Amino acid sequence: MSTYIITGGAGFIGCNIARELVRQKQKAxxxxxxxxxxxxxxxxxxxxxxxxxxxxIKDDVEFIEGDIRNQKFLQKHFAGADxxxxxxxxxxxxxxxxxxxxKVFKKFYTT
Numbered sequence: 001m002s003t004y005i006i007t008g009g010a011g012f013i014g015c016n017i018a019r020e021l022v023r024q025k026q027k028a029x030x031x032x033x034x035x036x037x038x039x040x041x042x043x044x045x046x047x048x049x050x051x052x053x054x055x056x057i058k059d060d061v062e063f064i065e066g067d068i069r070n071q072k073f074l075q076k077h078f079a080g081a082d083x084x085x086x087x088x089x090x091x092x093x094x095x096x097x098x099x100x101x102x103k104v105f106k107k108f109y110t111t
Contacts, residue, residue: 001037002082007068009042010049015057017085018042022060043068043077 004021008014021040028035042054045067054063066073068086078084 001039002034003039003041003080005041005043005078005081005084007043007084007086008049009061010044010046010051010053010063012053014042014044014049014085015053018054018061019057022057025060041077041081 006014006018006021009018018040021038024035025038025040027033028038030036040061041064042061043064043066044051046065051063054061064077066077068074
């Protein structure tokens with residue numbers, strides 16, 4: 001059983017990625033299918049995303065409201081994840097994106 005995390009998952013791109021993951025999960029009927037039992041978690045601070053974007057898949061995903069710039073939050077919710085898709089950078093400028101990535105992931109991957 002795999003765990004997928006989508007950050008920025010309540011935004012346009014993130015929610016469509018989540019829908020595709022849910023679709024793959026729903027097609028898996030056999031325990032031998034790698035999608036069988038997959039957990040899908042969506043993390044979003046809702047600063048630009050909208051929880052209503054997840055209405056059609058809310059029963060198939062776990063939504064966690066929070067900000068991945070918070071190091072303790074990040075470590076708690078990324079622990080045990082098999083795959084992480086990060087789409088939160090789209091709303092930032094290029095310099096802000098680079099700085100945010102350094103702050104968020106440097107500590108996470110070095111602790």
